[in-house]
Amino acid sequence: MIELLAITDDPAPTEPPLRIVRAGGLGVIVAPANEDEVDADALWRREALLEELMEQRALLPVRYGTLVQDEAAAAAAVAGRGDALAGALRRVRGAVELSVRAVAPGQPGEGSPGEHLQARAAHERTAGALHGRLAAAAREHVRHDGRELLRAAYLVDRDEVGRFVALVRGLQAEHGELSILCTGPWPPYSFAEPEGA
Amino acid sequence: MSGNAIAEREVALVDLVDRLLGGGVVIAGEITLAVADVDLVHVSLRALVSSVATAQRQGVLPADSDAP
Numbered sequence: 001m002i003e004l005l006a007i008t009d010d011p012a013p014t015e016p017p018l019r020i021v022r023a024g025g026l027g028v029i030v031a032p033a034n035e036d037e038v039d040a041d042a043l044w045r046r047e048a049l050l051e052e053l054m055e056q057r058a059l060l061p062v063r064y065g066t067l068v069q070d071e072a073a074a075a076a077a078v079a080g081r082g083d084a085l086a087g088a089l090r091r092v093r094g095a096v097e098l099s100v101r102a103v104a105p106g107q108p109g110e111g112s113p114g115e116h117l118q119a120r121a122a123h124e125r126t127a128g129a130l131h132g133r134l135a136a137a138a139r140e141h142v143r144h145d146g147r148e149l150l151r152a153a154y155l156v157d158r159d160e161v162g163r164f165v166a167l168v169r170g171l172q173a174e175h176g177e178l179s180i181l182c183t184g185p186w187p188p189y190s191f192a193e194p195e196g197a
Numbered sequence: 198m199s200g201n202a203i204a205e206r207e208v209a210l211v212d213l214v215d216r217l218l219g220g221g222v223v224i225a226g227e228i229t230l231a232v233a234d235v236d237l238v239h240v241s242l243r244a245l246v247s248s249v250a251t252a253q254r255q256g257v258l259p260a261d262s263d264a265p
Contacts, residue, residue, distance in 0.1 A: 007224075043214065044210075047213055060221075061220065061221040061222070063220070063221035063222065064217035064218065064221060066221075077225050078224060081224075085222070097216075099212045099215075099216075183208060183209045183212045189216035189219075189220025189221050190216065190220045192221050193223065194222070
């Protein structure tokens with residue numbers, strides 16, 4: 001079995017153990033399926049491979065755990081979606097993904113129901129304001145529900161990453177009551193699915 | 198400072214696992230990798246985000262934890 005790691009439109013060869021399988025105008029970057037136990041180190045090793053590829057070419061990460069029998073099956077899996085995937089590659093070219101979480105002190109459920117509702121409304125206003133300012137510095141953005149005040153991903157031009165991180169630091173300075181956690185740059189995991197798919 | 202580096206790496210791992218499980222383009226294939234194992238890693242690390250946040254408020258961690 002082989003694992004599908006990423007879709008690219010750059011035909012340049014890859015270093016072993018990676019291989020690139022041609023599928024129409026696209027390439028599928030594959031690796032031997034991991035037989036070992038999944039632990040954090042294994043996930044980071046896989047991530048390092050993707051990040052190295054990301055330095056060299058535009059790519060769409062494939063959903064983790066996608067295995068096929070062989071290279072012919074890899075090509076077949078991508079054939080037929082070529083146009084949509086090429087469009088998705090254009091969308092992420094030259095950009096990286098940054099993750100931002102904002103965590104507020106205190107747990108929901110403290111105080112009376114009325115106070116709880118008020119606190120939630122205040123948190124939502126803050127989260128909306130933070131997200132709005134970050135989204136304005138990004139090419140695209142997606143916000144997820146979660147326990148955190150804000151959990152979102154931003155697609156940011158490579159050249160703008162420094163400016164984006166400075167913005168995060170500025171927001172942290174403005175909001176000393178929150179913890180704003182920014183990680184990346186990541187491959188564009190949250191922006192890989194073709195639009196309308 | 199090594200404690201901070203570990204905490205930042207854990208936060209980054211939460212973000213990585215979020216992306217592995219919920220991101221990436223879905224291609225027809227035979228999904229047989231042990232996603233359940235990753236889910237367990239995910240759950241065990243969830244609590245870390247809030248504990249790291251607490252440490253950060255206390256000035257233990259820099260606010261600009263832009264790891265990895």
